[in-house]
Amino acid sequence: MDLSRLTISGLAERLRKNESTQKDALEALSKSIRERDTDVRNIRAYVPREAIKPIHRKADRNSPLWGVPIAMKDNICVEGLEVTCASNILKGFVSPYNATVVEKLLDAGAVIYGQTNQDEFAFGSSCETSCYGPTRNPRDPQCVPGGSSGGSAAAVADHTAIAALGSDTGGSIRQPAAFCGVVGIKPTYGRVSRYGLVAFASSLDQIGPITKDVRDAAILLGVIAGHDPKDSTTANVPVPDYTSFLGKSVKGMKVGKPKEYFEAGLTPEVAKSIEESCAALRSLGVEIVDVSLPHTQYSVNVYYIVAPSEASSNLARFDGVRFGHRSKSSATLLDLFEKSRGEGFGAEAKRRIILGTYSLSSGYYDAYYLKAMKVRTKIKQDFDDAFKKVDAILTPTAPSGAFKLGEKTADPLQMYLSDIFTISANLAGVPAISLPCGIVQKNLPVGLQFLGRPFEEEKLFQLAYAFEEATGWHKKLGNVS
Amino acid sequence: MGSIDLKHIARLARLHLSDEELKFLETQVSQILAFVEKLGQVKGLEGVEPTSHPFAVSNVFRDDVPQSSLNIEEVLKHSPQAKGRFFQVPKVIEDKN
Amino acid sequence: MIPTIGLEVHVQLATRTKIFCGCAVEFGAPPNKNVCPVCLGLPGALPVLNREVFGLGLRAVLALGGEVSSVVKFDRKNYFYPDLPKGYQISQFAHPLGVGGSVEIDAGGKPKAVRLNRLHLEEDAGKLLHDQLPDSSVVDLNRAGTPLAEIVTEPDLDSAEEAYQYLTTLKAILRSAGASECDMEKGQLRCDANISVRKNPSDLLGKRVEVKNLNSFKAVRLAILHEITRQSAALEKGEKLVQETRLWDDERQKTFTMRSKEDAHDYRYFPEPDLVPFFVKKEDVEKVRASLPEMPKAKEDRFIKQYGLTTYDAKTLNLEKETADYFESCVRQYAQPKSIANWLTGPVAAYLNANPVSFKELGLREEWLIEMAQLVEGGKISFQAAKEKLFPEVIALKKRPQEVMKEKGLEQVSDDSALGSWIKEAIEANPKVVADYKAGKDTAAMFLVGQVMKKSQGKANPVKVKELMASKLAESN
């Protein structure tokens, strides 16, 4: 039996019953990484590091993740490991501390195993802006895995990881999960601690699981969620046992279909998959109703003011003084700053720093940042209104299946628009899950997105699990055997 | 919006850009700005509170109790340039308080 | 020329730990000892506000008569400097902790209210040191994240003296409120001054010059005087002044231009997304207000009324909260407020001025001060001798004044026979003076009394000597 093909729940059970050892599991993963990730298919879901160093601590045998290896996106701090956000500017930075999610995983018995590739600082939707080069989509290596958590999604889809953590600022968990045919959830803003997640846009970022099936996502979120005294923005809301909602009937649940999401940009094949998904949900007793999110059309516009503004400030600490890259030509202080940053940041990071600096600069703040924050309020109100009528909202995760490597790199605006369906959840702070719901162009998965009320992730799991069970896409795609 | 002073913005951001990058960014940034300016169409924003946090968490404090600090040697080991217990930078002539 | 002055004062709030992390606030620690991911600005670290910072900030606002904002928020002030780890300072821009308030100062004998614009909370930067290595500067981040309250006045000050008065009064208030120790030597109170001059009251305000690096009250006074002179001279000559930032050079006693920044200040303030808003309830504000001790000005007025002190004494006693409390405690044990006040504003204040010790370090026990006052009052020692001889010995030996007086033989001599013989000697040795006296020159007697005091090495009871001298001179008539 190849242990790398197991889910969290499957592997944890075998380990607990002593049918396999932790060592077996790590060896199986190591072998699959060697064979599929680096050698033969060159997927490159992992960032190149000398050797993967497993990190774990003593934990109770009955801990939910006892012995289960979990891969980390390269923007989550793990003590003693180099953490670079796939950027040259952070090369050589070894974190002296653990992110809160890492602490929680270790306490739950997990083994931190491997760091996954991403767009530089999570700026991108294709995993192509990484300083280590792109990750490929295991479903079709000519295609991108999506981004920015492309490495995490590709590793899970390719069975080179049991499960992984990603981060989502505008769709960075859900869109790659959709492109790679796996499950990804962006929790409610404040549900999971951001302490130790290298910040991109602080008011939008959330860490979340990328897994082979819905059950694993429920298990993993249950471990990492909760209030953290080190993150002022985490909510003091109890974390329910998400797995207890799996298998519950969804009969009578109301799911809204926002008409604005189906008006433009959707490929006919994706539209068809979504229609079939609606039919499947109806046959489970779910009532699909029309809703309207009128300001959602401005999501991308708002996002490309708010996110780069916050990013331009968050990235100021990469100045070559205390860690990371310092230019060799740093004779003066100004050179130290400008050259180190000029050499260390890639093209997309530079673009966003410039955009954000401009939006915040004197004379433009009101016209850009302040205005965007007000429209953000409107977008949030749209969701509040819709959730008065429905339990969840359904949309495609992305307008199309995975696109080809290099297809959108020349046109940043086109790239930005590939997040058109995912961004509003970050702006409104609501939770959203993506799971496979079809295949287009023979081998490219399509993602279905459910958005929920704040802190009602359990409803998303309930719906997603019922859908997964009824349609079996996780099996058809080979995520579980 | 007029043409933006990219060099000034880059200086504010302490970001060295090559001439090629400057040219490249000039077009792209203008395109993106033209795109985001679609926000001008949104009506009825008078009196709308700007959202800087999605949810109303408030009054979060920590107690004034000392926690252990980091071992600076470990941090300095991975820093670009260090001397003794200090981070080292080029001589700064201008004094600033 | 009419100067207009406003001050921006940063005071360190008296907490154990930093504003956004649990690192200890410690003066003089080894470089980079008290640092963590948060105050080092490491990737991924997040700030959480220290409750005590908020509490002490509230006390400061209320003690200064300001209004506490009902919604308090933090903003990021973005700029690059090696001592600023995150590339931004967490400060307050749009929603400061407090607005308004005032500080009443003594402006040439008249009370004057200096209006405050605002008080906001922010984090301190680290230190960039230039004297450690020949060709490099080095960064110490122990100070990074130290909690500060920035207190900004309206441009209400008219002179260097008023600025000085403002600072001493502000310090006394903040210390009383327990918000800050305001120890300038430890950098706990730092001041920037905005100074402009104009020719006529009807003129618009002149170009504002900001002077930084004022590390003592003396430096503030000197720098303002220097700037007023410099700017006035320039205006007289018809030169144009520019709005700029200048630094005070303590050695050369002058200000000089800070090489103008590469870019105009554009701090790109925006709401700090890593911190949440803070809502302040009215009842909580009232609780803090009720817990504030009596402020120096109120206490000063009370001292005048209750103890019959002079304005000068009341003011001097209230410059430091410790002294005022000490005074009252002594008076409770020995109901002679004037004599206690005399001791504190006289010999004690003089000693503190001449020696580099604080009142606390002086170690003068209340019972000792009371005993000295009693000895003088009871005629056991003259005030003069007690002040000049006894007091320094008590401080040096750390012993009861009674014992010191005996050991050192400082007791006042009131014994008639001892005094009588000194008087006799004085009269016999100065026949001409005696003759003058007899010729009607009353002051001649004073000379003779002085001679007796000298002979007794200050120990003779001057009142007694005067009495006896008068009768002796009358006898020999």
Ligand SMILES: [Mg+2]
């Ligand atoms: Mg300040």
Ligand SMILES: [Zn+2]
């Ligand atoms: Zn710290």
